Amino acid sequence: MHHPIAVFDAGIGSYAIVAEIHKQLPDQDILYFADRASFPYGNKGQDELLEVMQRTLRFLESYAPSAIVVASNAPSIMVLDSIRKYSATPLFGVYPPVNEALTISRSGKVGIMGVRSLIESAPLQRFVTQHASRPHDVALINASPMVELVEDGTFLFEVEKTQEAVHAFIDNILHQYPDIDTLTLSSTHLPWLRSFFEAACPSCRFLDSAESVIAGLGSGVRGTGRIQGLVTESEAHDVETLRRMLKQFGVEIPLEVVEL
Template sequence: MTNNNPIGVFDSGIGGTSIWSAIHDLLPNEKTIYLADSKNAPYGQKTKEEIVALSKKNVEFLLENNCKLIVVACNTATTNAIRELRNDYDIPFIGIEPAIKPAATNSRTQVIGILATKGTLNSELFNKTAEMFQHTTIIEQVGYGLVQLIEDGNLNSPEMTQLLESYLQPMIDANIDYLVLGCSHYPYLIPQIKKILPDHIQIIDSGEAVARQTQNVLREKAGFTDGKNNSDPVFYVNSNPAVLKSILENKYPVIEKDF
């Protein structure tokens, strides 16, 4: 089955570009539309009702742009809203949730850390997943302030370093050997995180797994492009476009639009 419509990707801001990048690397011929709802970031401090409403708004925008598949490139939106999205819209959705399973399965110390938003850690979906690994101690830490610093372009600020040290040191002291990044913004912090963590602690994010699942869903349901109408990915943002342009290294068009 051939389908030349684009893949839609949305996040509460620029963080989901880490997911988009993994998808684009695996499926370079597919057209993509990325939606950054930076005006409403971070989602992690909002109520479930607010997150569902914002997620539906984003989906409506992507459907207006004829997307064949939508990737919810936000842990908070996935864990709080994907059930409602799948119920309300007749289109395949791919979600992203913290990669607890590979960390818990491979951990030798049976202690893993997860750095995520409050909205993700408090969600029913996250807690159901965590309950499957009762023999593993999961050290949970809300990354208060991290998303906002990234959205403001303060990726390498002293404040960022100070926050990361305060969040990660208790995990180090608890003898974790895996750190799960439970927010799509956080892969951009890996260089700073590596400076703080001992070398033996492995960092896991969900980008490659989501890209492989996207490929599977295209094969089974949505259809691949024929590759004849290649075009640059399009990025939409509703606030602070300079930060998104910087993250993308000015390689692609960024359109500021109120949605």
Template sequence: MQQAIAVLDSGVGGLTVVKEVMRQLPQEKVIYFGDTARSPYGPRPAEEVRTFTRQIVDYLIQFNPKMIVIACNTATAVAIEDIRSRVSVPVLGVISPGARAAIKTTRSGVIGVIGTDGTIRSNAYVHALRSIAPSIQVYSEACPLLAPFVEKGLFEPHEADAVVEQSLRKLVGKPIDCLILGCTHYPFLAQAIAKVMGPNVTLISSADETAREISAILSHRRMLAEPGALPIHQFFCSGETEVFKKIAESWLKDQLSITPVVWQVPRIL
């Protein structure tokens, strides 16, 4: 049986990573878990996010994945080292790939970052960026309203324009030339974000770079899937399935048929 890449997120945001994995690595099987019952993670204490991430990884390990991708910036910021210490397979987050992509893109050395309260509070992107380029200048802004909008399926053109404009107001006019979408939910809103920030600011989504890094790691370890029949992906969510299914099918289009399965995780409120 083909070993899968396990991808987890606080909700639907990690589907942006899944879409890139399916595009770049069409032979790879994906098992996805969205913790929609407890989304968003951004406002939660770090220890609670670590607990939730452990619970999801413990569930996903039963499928014997060859890699775990934490496709949630908040969980990456506070839980990735904890998860790496607990499992024997490679564990990849989304912050380092996004930081590297921004460093490659910036011309001015001034980078913007938007994310959840938890991600911005952790300074994970600032640390990641300055570990590569110590002189980089970073403007960070928490945008707690955006991920919940996406979780409701409100990401089509014009649906989120007002909340995006409100969320980005403090960054408009700053001397940044690229903006890291530091939450995997935000690429759903890329059109609205680009409209607010203007044509001189390049948006950086970690999804592309994360998929490339997945490919590089699996290739180096000789773990890439053998050519053959296209894989059958599996999708799980911890909450109500109807909205999740609608969003997933809208975002992933005709790439797969989705039948989400509810897993009632222990609630820690």
């Protein structure tokens, strides 16, 4: 591969970003790394996340990437600034679109949905304070159970069960925060559930936190347009399940099992 853009997350979540990069930069080589052995990032504290990120960067830099996309909100907010000093490669993260949410909200009340470690972190609270003109109008919502529905394939293979779980989840949010009308999908797994969220709350707006990443990558580096998949696996999250999920989307790319 010729100076690929490397995109990684703890599972299938980041493939949506891979697909969008491929659409916008068709000649760009892309390295898609699904670190399923580290799933979920959402249960890891800041120190553990920092260790995982350092290890991952060392591994990906062996492929001489032109850029690395940390395709997960939790490490982007919690440790990305800290890990930049360990990498000479340009690093990009994904962040909750708080300002946009507050701008389009009719009620002025919005929510950030993300994994538990992100939602409970001091860095996210600082991020909201820095980026929202009205921080008190931004609810922080633990969506880790929704992320699980994606990573284990439930959303693809058990659609009715998924919709029931999403309905219950949204109903609980609206019970706690009845004025919320805009929610950010601040885990790269959550956009896969967008249609389920919209069915559960047709009057709500759901914003994808990854959309701004693509613009920041510029024109890329001309290559062959190849996408190479690298996967770590665990007993609970194996490569075959990932392959089945990708196939369900009509995606067939080479997946190489690796160990970090």
